[in-house]
Structure formats: C-alpha cells, structure tokens
Amino acid sequence: MKTSNFPKITTHVLQEMKLKGEKIAMLTAYDYSMAKIIDFAGIDVILVGDSASNVMAGHKTTLPITLNEMIYHASSVMRAVERALVVVDLPFGTYQGNSREALSSAIRIMKESNANAVKMEGGREIKDSIDRILSAGIPVMGHLGLTPQSINKFGTYVVRAREEEEANCLREDAKLLEEAGCFSIVLEKIPSALAKEVTESIKIPTIGIGAGNHVDGQVLVIHDMLGINHDFSPRFLRRYHNLFDEMKGAVEMYIHDVKSLDFPNEREQY
Numbered sequence: 001m002k003t004s005n006f007p008k009i010t011t012h013v014l015q016e017m018k019l020k021g022e023k024i025a026m027l028t029a030y031d032y033s034m035a036k037i038i039d040f041a042g043i044d045v046i047l048v049g050d051s052a053s054n055v056m057a058g059h060k061t062t063l064p065i066t067l068n069e070m071i072y073h074a075s076s077v078m079r080a081v082e083r084a085l086v087v088v089d090l091p092f093g094t095y096q097g098n099s100r101e102a103l104s105s106a107i108r109i110m111k112e113s114n115a116n117a118v119k120m121e122g123g124r125e126i127k128d129s130i131d132r133i134l135s136a137g138i139p140v141m142g143h144l145g146l147t148p149q150s151i152n153k154f155g156t157y158v159v160r161a162r163e164e165e166e167a168n169c170l171r172e173d174a175k176l177l178e179e180a181g182c183f184s185i186v187l188e189k190i191p192s193a194l195a196k197e198v199t200e201s202i203k204i205p206t207i208g209i210g211a212g213n214h215v216d217g218q219v220l221v222i223h224d225m226l227g228i229n230h231d232f233s234p235r236f237l238r239r240y241h242n243l244f245d246e247m248k249g250a251v252e253m254y255i256h257d258v259k260s261l262d263f264p265n266e267r268e269q270y
C-alpha cells in the first residue's frame, strides 16, 4: 500500500506531508534487491545509511566506511528505486575537516550515485560545510541527538539530551539547521517530549529513531526491523519479522536436501 498519493517523492513532497500531518516512512537500504522491495512497498524515503558499516560490512561502528563504499551502495540502490527519495549519509571524515572537502564529498555522491540528497551528523560545528553544500544546490538532511559518528566522544549509545544543557543545544541546532536550509532533520534517541517540542518549533519535517511518536516520520535500519540482525534489541525497535531464523531454516533445509540427494529431483534437471 502506498502511504502517499504522490507519484515521486521529493523534498517538497516531504514538506507538504508535514503540513498535511501525513507521517513520513523511511527505512535504510544498501543494495539493489532490498531497495527494489521497499520502494515497491511504497516507502517514502530510503536512507543509504552509514549503518552499512555495521550491517553490511560487520564493523563495530560507522566510522570505517569510506566515501567510495557509500557511493557503491548508493549507486546500487539508485538503480532500483523509482518512487522514494534517496538520501545518502556522508561518511565520517569526509565533511568535518573543512567545507571545501565537504562539498567535494557531497558532489561525488550526487554525481557518481545519482542520489537525491545527503545526510550529515551535527549542528553548529559543521555549519560551514552545510552552507557550502546547500549553496551548490544539494539538499541536506540534518541529524541531531545520538550521532553514531561521534561514538568515541560520547563513549556510549545511551539516550542523548536528557540534561537541560544538551537539550538546549539541540533546540538551537535544530533552528540553525532549519535556517541554513536543510530540508529535514533526523532526531536519534532523544526524549519524546524534546522531540515533540523541536518538531513543533520548526517548519521542516523531523524523522525520529528512538524519539517517540510526536515527530513527522520514523526511520529504522532494515536489518533490525526485519530481524536479520537478531542480536540488537533496543527498546525503540519494533521487529516485523525474524528473518535470521527463517533464512537459517531455509538454508538448513537446502543443506539437508543436497546431502540426502533429494535436490535436484527429476523435474529440476535437464
């Protein structure tokens, strides 16, 4: 079921959805086949997240993934997608240094993958980079709250902005990103009341992950919501399937059929 009547999702459509009170559904994808399925299902936004570093490459953090690897994932997704807006994470180390480098990273993503927008983690500290990328006509999605690229600074993945000082900083950063011209902001793992306040205080849509229900949309990592990743169970995650066990069961049956000479049978050969 398509959740919106819009044939092709653009950043302007997301803005209209916020105005109409229609929630935005976003999921991650990193390859052609998965992107084809979720686009066909009617997802509004596909995020080629740097969580690919964890779920596709098996790293412990999002830090190791490279710009070339993100472009590879994004190009594969773009070959499948017809309707969803595709946003690609700028990976760690490709935009924090200086705004020229940030612009050249964003341009590489847009040119080489054909994606629709980039996402960047942070607020005031990356404002110059955001300004420069926006001035080149590249749409930017912000990302505040728990920003996994800063895990070595935080030291833990617990809920952010519970204290007033950090919450204030986040409120200001959300305004700053809106004023800079970002088209949307991901709010990750912050108290629901703060996410509601931020969502009501800005005109651009907020997309929450672990930020409660009073945001303009939700995002989950596809491997988590399908239960492919079965050893990650944060409170905010709703699992819609247990694909780890289902796929394991199918592979066990295949192994059994091969070893018992049941596969292939007469109808399955030439």
Ligand code: KIV
Pocket: 028, 047, 048, 049, 050, 051, 052, 089, 186, 188, 209, 219, 220, 221
């Ligand atoms: O990389 C990612 O998957 C993300 C989402 C968790 C928002 O940034």
